[in-house]
Amino acid sequence: MELLEGVVRPYAWGSRTAIASLQGRPTPSAHPEAELWFGAHPAAPAQCVRDTAVEQNSSDSNLLSVIREDPAHELGAAVLGRFGERLPFLLKILAAEEPLSLQAHPTLAQADEGFARENALGLALDAPERNYRDPWHKPELVVAVTQFDALAGFRPPTRTVELFRELQVPALDPYLGLLAGQADRDGLRALFTTWLTLPDKAITTLVTAVLEGAVAVLESGADTFTDELRTLLELGEMYPGDPGVLASLLLNRVRLNPGESLYLPAGSLHAYLHGTAVEIMANSDNVLRGGLTPKHIDVPELLRVLDFTPTSDDELLPTVRTLGAERIYLTPAAEFRLSRIELDGTGLLLSQSISFDMPGPQMLAVLGGTIEVRAATGDTVSVAAGSALWLADGDPDVVVRASSSRATFVRVLVPVSQVAAPGQVPAVPGSAGAGPDAPE
Numbered sequence: 001m002e003l004l005e006g007v008v009r010p011y012a013w014g015s016r017t018a019i020a021s022l023q024g025r026p027t028p029s030a031h032p033e034a035e036l037w038f039g040a041h042p043a044a045p046a047q048c049v050r051d052t053a054v055e056q057n058s059s060d061s062n063l064l065s066v067i068r069e070d071p072a073h074e075l076g077a078a079v080l081g082r083f084g085e086r087l088p089f090l091l092k093i094l095a096a097e098e099p100l101s102l103q104a105h106p107t108l109a110q111a112d113e114g115f116a117r118e119n120a121l122g123l124a125l126d127a128p129e130r131n132y133r134d135p136w137h138k139p140e141l142v143v144a145v146t147q148f149d150a151l152a153g154f155r156p157p158t159r160t161v162e163l164f165r166e167l168q169v170p171a172l173d174p175y176l177g178l179l180a181g182q183a184d185r186d187g188l189r190a191l192f193t194t195w196l197t198l199p200d201k202a203i204t205t206l207v208t209a210v211l212e213g214a215v216a217v218l219e220s221g222a223d224t225f226t227d228e229l230r231t232l233l234e235l236g237e238m239y240p241g242d243p244g245v246l247a248s249l250l251l252n253r254v255r256l257n258p259g260e261s262l263y264l265p266a267g268s269l270h271a272y273l274h275g276t277a278v279e280i281m282a283n284s285d286n287v288l289r290g291g292l293t294p295k296h297i298d299v300p301e302l303l304r305v306l307d308f309t310p311t312s313d314d315e316l317l318p319t320v321r322t323l324g325a326e327r328i329y330l331t332p333a334a335e336f337r338l339s340r341i342e343l344d345g346t347g348l349l350l351s352q353s354i355s356f357d358m359p360g361p362q363m364l365a366v367l368g369g370t371i372e373v374r375a376a377t378g379d380t381v382s383v384a385a386g387s388a389l390w391l392a393d394g395d396p397d398v399v400v401r402a403s404s405s406r407a408t409f410v411r412v413l414v415p416v417s418q419v420a421a422p423g424q425v426p427a428v429p430g431s432a433g434a435g436p437d438a439p440e
């Protein structure tokens with residue numbers, strides 16, 4: 001067991017209150033705090049919190065070095081066999097005060113090919129024009145901690161045509177005609193490609209006309225697409241002349257309540273807008289951006305990886321399976337399985353404790369209250385909100401109790417007992433304690 005302190009990432013879009021108040025620090029913080037990372041990513045590995053009076057090797061204490069020292073003990077044979085000597089997932093708490101860039105992530109095959117291609121071109125790993133920084137895909141799942149707003153997946157085009165009609169912007173008519181005449185993935189691809197490749201002047205003119213249309217609709221009191229149009233205006237104010245502002249009109253505007261989740265498979269275009277969420281992803285940095293950012297945008301490469309299949313917003317929400325106190329968010333990702341657990345220190349309303357005996361490495365991150373984790377050997381660790389605990393494959397089984405009246409935490413494991421070949425949907429997780437499959 002290792003008590004972990006996350007690493008704060010101070011990106012400009014971050015909140016000055018969300019992560020600080022979660023951890024009980026004064027607010028507002030001195031700088032925006034966008035993400036809190038709990039993982040073994042080389043850029044920001046979680047720090048191990050150890051009693052330096054007892055432990056000698058405190059200089060070496062981060063999760064990356066702990067895993068490198070003894071991967072067989074930390075990760076276990078099944079994870080090693082499947083993913084090598086690296087932690088396959090990265091857990092973050094994300095606190096968005098402002099919208100993030102419009103983006104999508106590649107499939108495993110696209111990432112592998114793109115990484116090799118950019119290596120062959122001699123692009124440095126940290127070059128700003130680099131798209132592929134590793135050969136891995138990056139499926140991701142967010143679970144809302146507060147109300148959480150996002151744009152995700154292409155809305156069914158017939159509905160988008162209704163939105164265009166409501167705007168009553170003559171400059172939009174040719175595009176409305178295009179989509180109405182081909183209300184499917186090909187129509188979406190044609191329209192999106194046209195917008196992202198229009199000359200700057202034409203885009204600025206079109207964005208301005210559409211924003212004026214949106215203001216007129218909102219002032220008229222029509223309320224069919226209020227959230228969509230407010231988001232459009234906000235993005236237009238931040239990024240005037242950016243084709244990503246128009247692209248936002250094509251996506252589902254999703255609002256998650258606390259505990260609700262959104263899964264983004266490869267090729268799914270998305271932008272997180274506002275709110276605090278837990279984010280679990282495959283441990284990769286491969287992002288292809290489509291706008292709403294001053295960062296590098298590679299339109300041809302984005303078009304290669306985007307999946308234009310229309311999705312309704314409820315298709316984006318994973319199925320949740322409840323096993324006792326645990327709510328498991330089911331996704332096809334082989335790198336992670338995340339669940340959310342709420343315990344009651346008094347045991348009057350909810351379970352007081354839960355025991356874990358799944359194989360492989362696990363991470364617990366506390367979102368509210370304090371938990372006490374007791375290993376079968378008798379070792380006990382207390383984990384407060386905003387901190388996490390690492391449980392190695394070789395560690396003894398544990399029992400987790402709420403030591404406050406209410407405690408909420410997430411649990412991440414690598415679903416080794418349900419690992420499927422890339423692209424295959426693994427079986428629904430079975431009961432706790434199932435043995436791992438033989439490594440491939």
Ligand SMILES: [Zn+2]
Pocket residue numbers: 103104105140264270
């Ligand atoms: Zn993303």
